[in-house]
Amino acid sequence: MAYGGSAGDQIHAYAFEKNATVVDLRSDTISKPSLAMRQAMLNAVVGDDVYEEDPTVKLLEEKAASLLDKEAALYVPSGTMGNLIAIMNHCNVRGSEAYCGDQSHTFLHEQGGAAQLAGVTLCTLPNNRDGTFDLKTLEGHMRSDRLHEPISKLVLIENTINGKILPQSWIDEVAVFVKKYNLRLHMDGARLWNASIGSGIAAKEIVRACDSVTFCLSKGLGAPIGSVLCGSKAFIQQARRTRKALGGGMRQVGVLAAAGLVALEQTIPILKEDHRRALWIAKSINNLRSKVFSVDLDTTKTNMIMVNVVSEEITAITFIDRLEIVVDDVEDDRTIVRGLQLTSCLARFVLYYEIDDQATEKALRKICYVIKKLDTQV
Numbered sequence: 001m002a003y004g005g006s007a008g009d010q011i012h013a014y015a016f017e018k019n020a021t022v023v024d025l026r027s028d029t030i031s032k033p034s035l036a037m038r039q040a041m042l043n044a045v046v047g048d049d050v051y052e053e054d055p056t057v058k059l060l061e062e063k064a065a066s067l068l069d070k071e072a073a074l075y076v077p078s079g080t081m082g083n084l085i086a087i088m089n090h091c092n093v094r095g096s097e098a099y100c101g102d103q104s105h106t107f108l109h110e111q112g113g114a115a116q117l118a119g120v121t122l123c124t125l126p127n128n129r130d131g132t133f134d135l136k137t138l139e140g141h142m143r144s145d146r147l148h149e150p151i152s153k154l155v156l157i158e159n160t161i162n163g164k165i166l167p168q169s170w171i172d173e174v175a176v177f178v179k180k181y182n183l184r185l186h187m188d189g190a191r192l193w194n195a196s197i198g199s200g201i202a203a204k205e206i207v208r209a210c211d212s213v214t215f216c217l218s219k220g221l222g223a224p225i226g227s228v229l230c231g232s233k234a235f236i237q238q239a240r241r242t243r244k245a246l247g248g249g250m251r252q253v254g255v256l257a258a259a260g261l262v263a264l265e266q267t268i269p270i271l272k273e274d275h276r277r278a279l280w281i282a283k284s285i286n287n288l289r290s291k292v293f294s295v296d297l298d299t300t301k302t303n304m305i306m307v308n309v310v311s312e313e314i315t316a317i318t319f320i321d322r323l324e325i326v327v328d329d330v331e332d333d334r335t336i337v338r339g340l341q342l343t344s345c346l347a348r349f350v351l352y353y354e355i356d357d358q359a360t361e362k363a364l365r366k367i368c369y370v371i372k373k374l375d376t377q378v
């Protein structure tokens with residue numbers, strides 16, 4: 001995955017030189033805290049959270065637990081730490097094994113923390129197009145209590161996964177499965193609120209069968225940092241210990257939790273705008289009827305647009321690199337659009353609250369301009 005582009009970190013100097021505007025669609029993690037968040041941070045009442053004396057953190061944790069109908073919650077610095085704590089707590093016997101999709105963030109992008117730090121084997125299942133994995137295949141991986149085998153402990157699911165909302169019927173089937181095999185179920189819900197808004201299903205219903213869930217405040221919700229891990233009282237009590245062991249005990253962190261509270265109150269209701277804009281971009285790309293560039297609309301239900309680039313000559317890298325430069329002296333080319341090339345044939349754009357209709361339109365004009373330049377059949 002490329003995180004930069006041809007103009008790299010100098011992008012703003014380059015944009016100035018070219019009299020161009022930058023629309024950064026690499027990730028919703030790019031989003032900056034809103035004015036309301038900054039004001040809340042300034043006014044936050046704080047205390048030492050390791051002593052559990054920070055009222056703002058407590059408020060955030062109570063609010064999160066209540067929104068997800070779980071007994072308790074814990075504010076953690078990142079989604080990665082939330083997932084790792086869940087793995088460490090659920091897989092509390094040496095030689096444990098956890099199961100997840102082969103496209104999951106935990107497997108691909110968390111540095112193998114499960115193995116590196118928790119001593120847990122991750123067994124991966126091929127993710128289907130819709131983000132699910134086959135439960136018959138999972139069943140085939142269940143361990144018996146043979147001396148030679150690890151101990152089956154945990155199933156990890158991710159929602160949304162690469163912008164896709166897991167079908168609720170499948171989550172229900174996973175819930176039956178974990179019960180049958182006496183496993184635990186954790187949801188990496190970094191973008192749980194996008195799943196909820198996109199599906200119209202209340203977040204607490206989505207996670208009803210999960211023993212634990214992490215959601216992020218720092219992605220599309222716009223807070224500068226932080227995630228919340230939710231579960232039973234006993235689980236969160238243990239999670240608090242594990243967080244401390246990982247160096248995640250924070251002191252007057254209410255200054256950050258305050259932004260998280262604003263995120264829950266103010267950003268969740270406007271996520272639907274990100275979804276609308278993502279669909280707008282996706283449909284506009286498809287309207288070009290390019291044989292090279294296309295978006296699968298079935299899977300564009302939240303804030304991510306995955307563009308397939310199918311060609312011998314043109315790759316997703318060519319596409320992303322061309323979007324970051326200004327070549328022609330025409331208005332449509334004078335926007336620098338930043339995206340990510342996920343593979344040689346897949347590019348990604350992500351919407352978040354600062355990308356308004358005007359910025360979306362600018363980005364879209366550039367995207368269409370570049371597609372027409374690269375695919376001369378359009």
Ligand SMILES: Cc1ncc(COP(=O)(O)O)c(C=O)c1O
Nearest residue numbers: 078079080081105158188190216
């Ligand atoms: C699906 C998913 N899970 C977990 C994480 C990890 O979150 P963090 O960057 O806060 O560690 C990310 C980050 O992008 C993510 O996309």
